[in-house]
Amino acid sequence: MSDYDSGIDLIEADLDGFVLTIRLNRPDKLNAVTQEMSAALVDLITRANDDPAVRAIVYTGSGRAFSAGSDIRTLDQYATPWEFRNRRDYCDALRAARKPIVAAINGYALGGGLETALTCDIRIAATTATFAAPEIKLGWIGGGGMSALLTASIGAGNAALMLMTGDPIDAQRALRWGLVSEVVEPDALLGRAHEIAAVIAARPPIAAETAKANLRAAQNLPQDQAIAYERELQGITFATEDAAEGRAAFAEKRVPVFRGR
Secondary structure (H helix, E strand, C coil), X not given: CEECCXXXXXXXXXXXXXXXXXXXXXXXXXXXXXXXXXXXXXXXHHHHHCCCCCCEEEEEECCCEEECCECHHHHHHCCCHHHHHCCCCHHHHHHCCCCCEEEEECCEEECHHHHHHHHCCEEEEECCCEEECHHHHHCCCCCCCHHHHHHHHHCHHHHHHHHHHCCCEEHHHHHHHCCCCEEECHHHHHHHHHHHHHHHHHCCHHXXXXXXXXXXXXXXXXXXXXXXXXXHHHHHHHCCHHHHHHHHHHHHCCCCCCCCC
8 A cells, every 4th residue: 555645634545556545534523624624635636636546536534424524613714705615625626536436434424524425426325324414504505516416316305305404314314315325334334435446446547537527417418418428428438548458358358458548
């Protein structure tokens, strides 16, 4: 395992094979994100985007929380609402990631922590996970994509229930609603997330990143445009060296070796 230093103690980052694990490490504060942590995450994702050694990311938290979102006690440090609006936000950082991200949701995913999970591509939850959008209880709403991403994940009615009450749901309800793909025991969570990430990392990296871009297009474009966009992306990936290697390996009945070219 090689080090992938985040620059601060509150975020652990390690590269193992082609999988980068990012772990929030502020368990005494339920991994609430400070401005310093947010800036570090922006830098980490920027670095990972440009690093061919990173093909997939696992994102998780330490202790009993995935993340409780922004540290509320630090929000008054912004001089004006405009400065708050233009902050370097951790959800924006994750949304800018080109590499596929698997969220290993170990506990509380609250507010911005839920937005963080929703921003990830695949979500695996421990049986101990809890999900909530509690901002309404404090007088505001989420601003990191909460309404759009939650509605896309669980439907408008279920999203309304969470957004308008602020009340939590447990892992099993999250599974029934489609918020997460799997629920596993806590001691199996990180292993399962790494297993999924390792499978993705073994795929051609250009195709994996293109699949992520294509999924986002499918969620945001009218169907005819999304299909046309998919066809263009297919043409791009088909022309790569990895695609040629995949076809050759299939014909020769051997395991392909993908190089990201």
